[in-house]
Amino acid sequence: MEGRFEAAEDGMINVLVTGGAGYIGSHCCKELRSKGYVPIVLDNLVYGHRENVKWGEFLQGDIGNQSDLRICFNKYEIHAVMHFAAFAYVGESMHDPIKYYKNNVANTIGLLHAMVANGVKYFIFSSSCATYGNPIKIPMDENHPKNPINPYGKTKHMIEEMLKDYDQAYGMKFTSLRYFNAAGADPDGEIGEDHNPETHLIPLALEAASNEKNPFYVFGTDYPTPDGTAIRDYVHVTDLADAHVRALEYLLGGGENGALNLGTGRGNSVNEVITAIARLTGKRVPARDDARRLGDPPVLVADAARAAKILKWHPQHSDLTDIIMTAWRWHSFRHS
Numbered sequence: 001m002e003g004r005f006e007a008a009e010d011g012m013i014n015v016l017v018t019g020g021a022g023y024i025g026s027h028c029c030k031e032l033r034s035k036g037y038v039p040i041v042l043d044n045l046v047y048g049h050r051e052n053v054k055w056g057e058f059l060q061g062d063i064g065n066q067s068d069l070r071i072c073f074n075k076y077e078i079h080a081v082m083h084f085a086a087f088a089y090v091g092e093s094m095h096d097p098i099k100y101y102k103n104n105v106a107n108t109i110g111l112l113h114a115m116v117a118n119g120v121k122y123f124i125f126s127s128s129c130a131t132y133g134n135p136i137k138i139p140m141d142e143n144h145p146k147n148p149i150n151p152y153g154k155t156k157h158m159i160e161e162m163l164k165d166y167d168q169a170y171g172m173k174f175t176s177l178r179y180f181n182a183a184g185a186d187p188d189g190e191i192g193e194d195h196n197p198e199t200h201l202i203p204l205a206l207e208a209a210s211n212e213k214n215p216f217y218v219f220g221t222d223y224p225t226p227d228g229t230a231i232r233d234y235v236h237v238t239d240l241a242d243a244h245v246r247a248l249e250y251l252l253g254g255g256e257n258g259a260l261n262l263g264t265g266r267g268n269s270v271n272e273v274i275t276a277i278a279r280l281t282g283k284r285v286p287a288r289d290d291a292r293r294l295g296d297p298p299v300l301v302a303d304a305a306r307a308a309k310i311l312k313w314h315p316q317h318s319d320l321t322d323i324i325m326t327a328w329r330w331h332s333f334r335h336s
Contacts, residue, residue: 014038014076015248016120017056018063018111019084021048024126024182024237026191028082029055031241037248040076042068043085052191064107069114080122080248081115083108086155089199090130090295093152104155109162116170122251123163123174124244127259129233129300131157131178138267139233139303142178142259150295160259167257175247175255179240179262180233180302184323185330187238192330201232202324205274206331209283216285218270220292223299229270231299233263236317236326246311260310263302264318273320280324 015032019025020041025048029039032055039056042063050058057076061068063085072078086104087093093100115123130153132144148154159176166172183202185192193203208216221228243262251257268276274285307313317326 012036012038013079013252014040016040016042016072016076016078016081017084018042018081019048019086019126020056020082021045021050021052021058022084023193023195024240025082025084026052027186027237027241028084028244029053030186030191031238031245032056035245037245040072040078042072047195049194054190062107063111064103066110066114069110073114073118073120078118078120080124080252081111081120082124082126082244082248083111084126086126088152090150090152091199091293093150093155094294097151100151100155104152105158108159112162112166112172115172116166121171121173122248123172124247124251125159125163125174125176127160127176127178128153128156129178129180129261129263129302131160134297135299138299139263139265139301140261141303142261142306149297163257173251174257175251176259177240177243177247177262178259180235180300182237182240183234183327184236184238184317185326187317187326189329189333192334193237193327194334201270201273202234202277202327203331205277205285206281206328208287209277209281209285210331212284212286215288216274217290218274218287219290220296221289222292225269225298227269227271230296231267231269231301233265233267233301234273234318234320234323235263235302235315236323238317239315242316243307243311243313246313250311255310260307261302261304262307262313263304264315265302265304267299267301268320273324276320277324280321281328
């Protein structure tokens with residue numbers, strides 16, 4: 001087999017990052033590189049951006065295409081996989097579930113098949129708090145019942161269950177990271193949040209603040225919360241990247257398979273975020289009330305004690321002020 005693969009630089013570990021040109025995937029690539037790993041990005045660029053790939057190799061391809069996967073696994077000696085390649089629009093999943101089951105589930109099966117065929121056993125899965133559905137208790141720990149209320153959450157839950165079977169049959173070692181609301185941008189300003197279409201609260205509110213011709217819509221003002229707007233647990237994308245690398249190192253060190261929440265244990269309402277953005281940027285956010293979106297729970301807040309215990313993970317950038325200011329610097333840079 002020697003000579004068939006491009007080995008990692010200086011004996012470092014090659015990590016295949018599917019969807020590594022996207023928002024969270026690109027931040028994880030930067031963190032991997034800073035810790036001495038070599039990211040190998042496989043992305044079809046449907047939602048990702050080629051300019052986000054700055055810290056490793058890039059192959060344009062689709063995990064749903066076995067030929068693309070063969071090229072990747074034949075060219076590089078892959079030691080582990082971080083899997084971000086998925087569609088992630090909750091509302092879209094309600095209206096077009098076929099798209100989500102095909103891409104998020106069927107294509108992931110193809111990726112896992114390629115891993116088994118090539119003897120790659122370490123898998124870090126980008127999961128979601130959407131696996132829980134409507135909360136029975138707050139904060140939500142990993143033992144909270146799984147009852148996803150939208151196809152997006154169902155696809156993530158299905159893959160988590162599949163991984164248990166892959167472990168039993170093939171010795172797959174995995175960590176499923178259920179994160180809550182990813183937010184913010186790289187503190188160094190090198191990469192940030194750039195979705196098309198954009199559906200996340202903070203970049204939409206920042207856009208409205210910088211251009212009042214684009215109002216910000218508050219989807220739901222009648223939730224059973226103190227101010228009537230939905231509450232979410234916002235966690236900085238750099239903290240998420242740190243957790244992914246810690247999870248990889250935990251598995252490589254012989255750690256047990258399982259799922260971990262990634263969040264802060266604090267919730268902020270939509271109105272609280274809008275108020276903070278106006279205070280920190282000095283700009284008004286022109287907000288308009290609108291109906292609730294289908295599939296949105298009123299409150300989602302994490303209990304991330306298990307990640308703190310197992311991974312020694314403690315968010316360093318997830319104060320709401322840090323999240324907003326890094327996102328604002330990135331937004332201002334992009335529009336300068």
